[in-house]
Amino acid sequence: MTDEARLPVPQRLLAAATRLFADQGYDRTSVQEIVEAAGVTKGALYHYFGSKDDLLHEIYGRLLRLQQERLDAVAGREASVESRLRDAAADVVVTTIDNLDDARIFFRSMHQLSDEKQKQVRAERRRYHERFRALIEEGQRGGVFTDATPADLVVDYHFGSVHHLSSWYRPEGPLSPQQVADHLAGLLLRALRP
Amino acid sequence: MTDEARLPVPQRLLAAATRLFADQGYDRTSVQEIVEAAGVTKGALYHYFGSKDDLLHEIYGRLLRLQQERLDAVAGREASVESRLRDAAADVVVTTIDNLDDARIFFRSMHQLSDEKQKQVRAERRRYHERFRALIEEGQRGGVFTDATPADLVVDYHFGSVHHLSSWYRPEGPLSPQQVADHLAGLLLRALRP
Amino acid sequence: MTDEARLPVPQRLLAAATRLFADQGYDRTSVQEIVEAAGVTKGALYHYFGSKDDLLHEIYGRLLRLQQERLDAVAGREASVESRLRDAAADVVVTTIDNLDDARIFFRSMHQLSDEKQKQVRAERRRYHERFRALIEEGQRGGVFTDATPADLVVDYHFGSVHHLSSWYRPEGPLSPQQVADHLAGLLLRALRP
Amino acid sequence: MTDEARLPVPQRLLAAATRLFADQGYDRTSVQEIVEAAGVTKGALYHYFGSKDDLLHEIYGRLLRLQQERLDAVAGREASVESRLRDAAADVVVTTIDNLDDARIFFRSMHQLSDEKQKQVRAERRRYHERFRALIEEGQRGGVFTDATPADLVVDYHFGSVHHLSSWYRPEGPLSPQQVADHLAGLLLRALRP
DNA sequence: GATGAATGAGTATTCATTCAT
DNA sequence: TATGAATGAATACTCATTCAT
Numbered sequence: 001m002t003d004e005a006r007l008p009v010p011q012r013l014l015a016a017a018t019r020l021f022a023d024q025g026y027d028r029t030s031v032q033e034i035v036e037a038a039g040v041t042k043g044a045l046y047h048y049f050g051s052k053d054d055l056l057h058e059i060y061g062r063l064l065r066l067q068q069e070r071l072d073a074v075a076g077r078e079a080s081v082e083s084r085l086r087d088a089a090a091d092v093v094v095t096t097i098d099n100l101d102d103a104r105i106f107f108r109s110m111h112q113l114s115d116e117k118q119k120q121v122r123a124e125r126r127r128y129h130e131r132f133r134a135l136i137e138e139g140q141r142g143g144v145f146t147d148a149t150p151a152d153l154v155v156d157y158h159f160g161s162v163h164h165l166s167s168w169y170r171p172e173g174p175l176s177p178q179q180v181a182d183h184l185a186g187l188l189l190r191a192l193r194p
Numbered sequence: 195m196t197d198e199a200r201l202p203v204p205q206r207l208l209a210a211a212t213r214l215f216a217d218q219g220y221d222r223t224s225v226q227e228i229v230e231a232a233g234v235t236k237g238a239l240y241h242y243f244g245s246k247d248d249l250l251h252e253i254y255g256r257l258l259r260l261q262q263e264r265l266d267a268v269a270g271r272e273a274s275v276e277s278r279l280r281d282a283a284a285d286v287v288v289t290t291i292d293n294l295d296d297a298r299i300f301f302r303s304m305h306q307l308s309d310e311k312q313k314q315v316r317a318e319r320r321r322y323h324e325r326f327r328a329l330i331e332e333g334q335r336g337g338v339f340t341d342a343t344p345a346d347l348v349v350d351y352h353f354g355s356v357h358h359l360s361s362w363y364r365p366e367g368p369l370s371p372q373q374v375a376d377h378l379a380g381l382l383l384r385a386l387r388p
Numbered sequence: 389m390t391d392e393a394r395l396p397v398p399q400r401l402l403a404a405a406t407r408l409f410a411d412q413g414y415d416r417t418s419v420q421e422i423v424e425a426a427g428v429t430k431g432a433l434y435h436y437f438g439s440k441d442d443l444l445h446e447i448y449g450r451l452l453r454l455q456q457e458r459l460d461a462v463a464g465r466e467a468s469v470e471s472r473l474r475d476a477a478a479d480v481v482v483t484t485i486d487n488l489d490d491a492r493i494f495f496r497s498m499h500q501l502s503d504e505k506q507k508q509v510r511a512e513r514r515r516y517h518e519r520f521r522a523l524i525e526e527g528q529r530g531g532v533f534t535d536a537t538p539a540d541l542v543v544d545y546h547f548g549s550v551h552h553l554s555s556w557y558r559p560e561g562p563l564s565p566q567q568v569a570d571h572l573a574g575l576l577l578r579a580l581r582p
Numbered sequence: 583m584t585d586e587a588r589l590p591v592p593q594r595l596l597a598a599a600t601r602l603f604a605d606q607g608y609d610r611t612s613v614q615e616i617v618e619a620a621g622v623t624k625g626a627l628y629h630y631f632g633s634k635d636d637l638l639h640e641i642y643g644r645l646l647r648l649q650q651e652r653l654d655a656v657a658g659r660e661a662s663v664e665s666r667l668r669d670a671a672a673d674v675v676v677t678t679i680d681n682l683d684d685a686r687i688f689f690r691s692m693h694q695l696s697d698e699k700q701k702q703v704r705a706e707r708r709r710y711h712e713r714f715r716a717l718i719e720e721g722q723r724g725g726v727f728t729d730a731t732p733a734d735l736v737v738d739y740h741f742g743s744v745h746h747l748s749s750w751y752r753p754e755g756p757l758s759p760q761q762v763a764d765h766l767a768g769l770l771l772r773a774l775r776p
Numbered sequence: 777g778a779t780g781a782a783t784g785a786g787t788a789t790t791c792a793t794t795c796a797t
Numbered sequence: 798t799a800t801g802a803a804t805g806a807a808t809a810c811t812c813a814t815t816c817a818t
Contacts, residue, residue, distance in 0.1 A: 009802085025305055027221035031788060042789080043804050052788065111219060111302065146384075149377045153369075157381050160358030161351045168350055175347075183343045187351050190340075191385035203777095225813060236814085237779050246813065397781085413693055415609035419809060430810080431783050440809065499607060499690065534772075537765045541757075545769050548746030549739045556738055563735075571731045575739050578728075579773035591798095613792060624793085625800050634792065 010048045012038045017055045022101035026056055026109040056109060057117045063102040064124050067095055071131055081139040085192075086185045088135060089158060093181035096165050104166040129155055136192070145192040158188050204242045206232045211249045216295035220250055220303040250303060251311045257296040258318050261289055265325055275333040279386075280379045282329060283352060287375035290359050298360040323349055330386070339386040352382050398436045400426045405443045410489035414444055414497040444497060445505045451490040452512050455483055459519055469527040473580075474573045476523060477546060481569035484553050492554040517543055524580070533580040546576050592630045594620045599637045604683035608638055608691040638691060639699045645684040646706050649677055653713055663721040667774075668767045670717060671740060675763035678747050686748040711737055718774070727774040740770050 007015065016037035020029040031052055035042050049055050074088045096103045110121065133155045139145035149157075161184055169180065201209065210231035214223040225246055229239050243249050268282045290297045307315065327349045333339035343351075355378055363374065395403065404425035408417040419440055423430050437443050462476045484491045498509060521543045527533035537545075549572055557568065589597065598619035602611040613634055617627050631637050656670045678685045695703065715737045721727035731739075743766055751762065 025221070027219070028306070030786080032786095041804055043791085044802075046789070047802060108302070108305065112222070148384075149381055153374070153377050154381065156358055156362055157355045157378060160355030162354070163361075164350055164354030164357055167357075180347070183347050184351060187343055187348065187385040190342075190387065191381040193384065193387075224811080226811095235779055237816095238777080240814075241777065413609070415607070416694070418807075420807090429783055431812085432781075434810070435781060496690070496693065500610070536772075537769055541762070541765050542769065544746055544750055545743045545766060548744070549742030551749075552738055552742030552745055555745075568735070571735050572739060575731055575736065575773040578730075578775065579769040581772065581775075612790075614790095623800055625795095626798080628793075629798065 009038070009040055009044055013040065013045055013048065014055065014058060018059055018101050018105065021056065021059070021109060022104045026052075026105070026112045053114050053117065056105070056113055057121070059102055059105055060110070060113075060121050063099055063106055064121070064128070066099070067092060068124070068128055068131075070095060071128060075131055075135055080144075081135060081142060082144055082189065085135045085139060086189055088132065089188050090178075090181035090185040092162055093165065093184050094177045096162050097169055097171075097177040097180065100166055100169065100171075103163075107163045107166055129159070132158075139192065143194065146194045149191075154188075154192070157191075158184075161187075203232070203234055203238055207234065207239055207242065208249065208252060212253055212295050212299065215250065215253070215303060216298045220246075220299070220306045247308050247311065250299070250307055251315070253296055253299055254304070254307075254315050257293055257300055258315070258322070260293070261286060262318070262322055262325075264289060265322060269325055269329055274338075275329060275336060276338055276383065279329045279333060280383055282326065283382050284372075284375035284379040286356055287359065287378050288371045290356050291363055291365075291371040291374065294360055294363065294365075297357075301357045301360060323353070326352075333386065337388065340388045343385075348382075348386065351385075352378075355381075397426070397428055397432055401428065401433055401436065402443065402446060406447055406489050406493065409444065409447070409497060410492045414440075414493070414500045441502050441505065444493070444501055445509070447490055447493055448498070448501075448509050451487055451494055452509070452516070454487070455480060456512070456516055456519075458483060459516060463519055463523055468532075469523060469530060470532055470577065473523045473527060473533075474577055476520065477576050478566075478569035478573040480550055481553065481572050482565045484550055485557055485559075485565040485568065488554055488557065488559075491551075495551045495554060517547070520546075527580065531582065534582045537579075542576075542580065545579075546572075549575075591620070591622055591626055595622065595627055595630065596637065596640060600641055600683050600687065603638065603641070603691060604686045608634075608687070608694045635696050635699065638687070638695055639703070641684055641687055642692070642695075642703050645681055645688060646703070646710070648681070649674060650706070650710055650713075652677060653710060657713055657717055662726075663717060663724060664726055664771065667717045667721060668771055670714065671770050672760075672763035672767040674744055675747065675766050676759045678744050679751055679759040679762065682748055682751065682753075685745075689745045689748060711741070714740075721774065725776065728776045731773075736770075736774065739773075740766075743769075 013034065017029070017034050020033055020037060031042060031045065034052075034055070035045050038045075049058070070091055071088055074091055075084055077084055077087075079087075110118065113121065133151045136145060136151040136154050140147040140151060165180075175183075207228065211223070211228050214227055214231060225236060225239060228246075228249070229236050232239075243252070264285055265282055268285055269278055271278055271281075273281075304312065304315065327345045330339060330345040330348050334341040334345060359374075369377075401422065405417070405422050408421055408425060419430060419433065422440075422443070423433050426433075437446070458479055459476055462479055463472055465472055465475075467475075498506065501509065521539045524533060524539040524542050528535040528539060553568075563571075595616060599611070599616050602615055602619060613624060613627060616634075616637070617624050620627075631640070652673055653670055656673055657666055659666055659669075661669075692700065692703065715733045718727060718733040718736050722729040722733060747762075757765075
């Protein structure tokens with residue numbers, strides 16, 4: 001609170017909204033609660049954001065941009081496809097856990113965005129999905145991964161487990177984010193062995 | 195509609211609520227919409243259900259009971275642990291797809307249940323989780339599955355992909371429910387190879 | 389108030405809205421003021437009326453129907469065209485004064501109706517206008533009225549003065565509604581002398 | 583727009599406000615819309631005008647001063663009272679049509695002025711009304727106009743039709759402003775024939 | 777069993793105005 | 798002169814639930 005209180009108003013609003021949306025869900029969080037938590041008035045919120053929906057969209061955008069950047073970096077590296085896929089699979093787990101509030105909102109409240117913004121988000125997610133799938137297909141073509149399962153399905157298999165993290169992962173649990181990431185990447189790579 | 199119109203009132207309400215909750219989400223669906231879709235009045239709804247929350251809880255219960263029964267049946271069969279796990283993993287995929295509206299509600303609206311009912315649901319899900327985990331541990335102890343990854347994490351890995359089905363599976367897509375189930379069970383079993 | 393308090397809720401709301409819209413204008417009157425004046429809650433208002441706009445529309449409809457009926461009756465009588473026009477011209481003045489609140493709302497707030505409802509009202513007013521114009525044209529064809537001025541313009545001339553009544557007429561003034569009506573009808577008829 | 587963009591800021595604001603008030607009504611037009619249309623900021627508006635109300639008052643003042651000047655000029659001419667009344671009656675029609683946006687605002691939004699400013703405007707209109715009435719009374723005393731109708735009522739009769747212009751006159755219609763003016767003045771003069 | 781009128785607390789959003797810069 | 802962030806009160810409308818019939 002004392003930390004956040006020093007931030008500029010828009011960031012303060014975004015931080016408050018993120019916490020509340022993650023805890024209570026988008027529909028259950030009122031604009032009034034957000035502005036109270038941020039220590040500003042409604043007028044200030046609507047000065048910076050066009051609507052409650054805009055806040056949600058901005059939270060999505062933040063996480064999407066972060067993960068897309070990291071995937072692009074990892075996938076573009078000079079290394080074996082196995083190594084790149086393992087790193088990509090593990091990295092998305094770590095960054096999801098590091099931004100667990102954002103992730104929880106992402107998977108729980110996406111369908112509460114306006115139709116128009118939902119379309120936009122879906123397009124960005126598709127780009128992410130396709131980049132990831134390309135890695136798998138590269139390995140399948142090279143024979144280092146089995147092609148027993150269509151690459152699309154493999155992507156959905158892995159991302160299901162990433163989404164699910166926000167349902168069960170607790171920071172106070174026995175496994176560090178990196179350990180969880182290594183395990184989940186390991187499962188994926190083993191499932192792809194020819 | 196003509197089918198549903200013949201059902202007894204409580205079932206008609208449940209069917210209408212399921213469709214609407216799946217399409218719009220729990221919070222976005224008003225009691226008025228439900229009773230209109232079911233062709234009854236508010237008084238009738240409150241005659242059979244104590245609250246809007248009760249409807250949601252009943253929808254959960256229906257799916258949970260179904261999947262628990264099927265898991266118990268499969269896990270109790272006389273067969274190798276590999277065969278039983280493969281069947282259990284595939285079965286939950288098929289029944290999830292067969293009840294995709296219920297599943298969508300399950301994963302999207304659970305946190306909108308009252309705290310008390312949420313606790314109850316969580317307890318039932320834990321029972322399901324534990325039964326599934328026991329199968330994996332059995333295989334690990336017998337050496338037919340690797341124990342590189344803790345059984346708990348494996349369960350979460352698989353159930354992540356099951357939850358995720360309601361985000362991407364479309365009946366009009368190229369894969370039948372059984373085909374998807376076989377692929378996902380295959381991935382799980384391959385990941386568990388020693 | 390004691391009178392109105394006994395009326396059914398919808399009429400009570402309409403009476404309260406009429407008084408307030410006439411006094412303060414549509415935009416300056418809040419739904420809260422209306423329900424307080426009617427002694428009910430907002431929920432009750434929205435139970436009977438879909439929107440604030442609906443109240444306004446209903447007030448219009450009431451006056452329009454009344455005046456259309458009376459014009460049709462007068463114009464359809466067996467009498468000279470001069471006599472029928474004089475009666476019609478005077479009658480609309482009297483009923484406007486008798487419903488001065490409705491009339492004030494009519495001329496001051498029509499453009500605050502939703503576009504869709506405005507269209508509807510305009511169509512109904514056109515019907516009224518045309519019936520009135522037909523009387524004038526009948527007299528012009530028969531030579532009892534001059535055709536120096538197009539009938540359309542004559543109708544607008546007269547209705548201008550009718551609309552204007554709500555700006556200046558005061559019940560406590562020196563002229564009774566009937567006296568005002570006779571004078572205004574007299575002016576019209578004199579202006580139409582060949 | 584390019585024309586207006588060159589005007590000094592206060593005139594630009596007044597021009598934008600006039601257009602918007604005429605189109606949407608005073609209450610439906612926000613200060614934000616006005617400053618955006620004028621290409622300035624809120625601070626600038628409040629630098630030149632004390633309030634939104636002031637803009638409306640200034641628009642009134644502009645039209646009132648114009649019409650008062652013209653009436654004084656016409657009424658003071660050396661000519662028969664018939665000729666002066668005809669010219670005055672026609673002139674107010676032409677200047678109303680030439681400033682139809684102002685006129686629309688005048689008749690539609692006057693009651694949205696603050697009480698104090700409304701009083702001021704009413705006093706100025708009364709002066710106008712009285713000057714016009716004096717012409718009619720002059721003709722009645724001289725026997726060139728009938729005194730069958732009180733002069734006050736005759737003024738209201740004519741001004742009703744002037745107010746009404748903003749409801750029906752369209753520049754693209756068949757009659758020019760001068761033609762409409764001649765017709766309406768003709769009706770008035772015929773109605774006053776002894 | 778079932779109705780539907782009524783409640784009352786809640787929702788997101790708008791807006792004229794102020795004021796430190 | 799002019800900015801634009803911020804206020805605070807108001808706005809129309811929604812909704813789960815109750816209850817007399």
